[in-house]
Amino acid sequence: SQKIEQNSEALNIQEGKTATLTCNYTNYSPAYLQWYRQDPGRGPVFLLLIRENEKEKRKERLKVTFDTTLKQSLFHITASQPADSATYLCALTGANNLFFGTGTRLTVIP
């Protein structure tokens, strides 16, 4: 069965620095990979989608890379702010649905 690992449960970073979150997967070859943000007590919110033939995708301060050879995606938040503190989930496409990782809880320290 497919396995999705996000590098760590929690990541603390100083405000203004770049946060880098990792998503690794095995036993799978997804055509698309998505990143979501989840705040406590709320549902996940879609951030970015990247296709297997795209190496990199950007949206404002966010950047996602997708390396199908390494079976890895990196999610970067540049110039991080305390408001970026949240749990970030990666999700891989299945035949008819998404498979989610357990998430990385990011805390940006002022």
Added chain:
Amino acid sequence: DAGITQSPRHKVTETGTPVTLRCHQTENHRYMYWYRQDPGHGLRLIHYSYGVKDTDKGEVSDGYSVSRSKTEDFLLTLESATSSQTSVYFCAISESISGTSGYEQYFGPGTRLTVT
């Protein structure tokens, strides 16, 4: 939350009782999903629907059933609740599953269910 509501938002029930959770959307999206989220497991798909009266099982469907009689409503039923079904349940919608625009999922606010 992208025009998605879930009811109830919180529920406490006893083991063995039936429970129905409701998801309502105003986006007219074709696809609807029910997930459960538990510590250490992340979001896991229970059932999904690809149209009115068209549903299919997800990764953790045992003990759950669903129905979709209208585009806007997707019901999740626990026929006989067990303590292992204590969880936070999320409904989600999407326009597409084929990778064209609209593939992303939009989630409701969640329902916290406690089975005692």
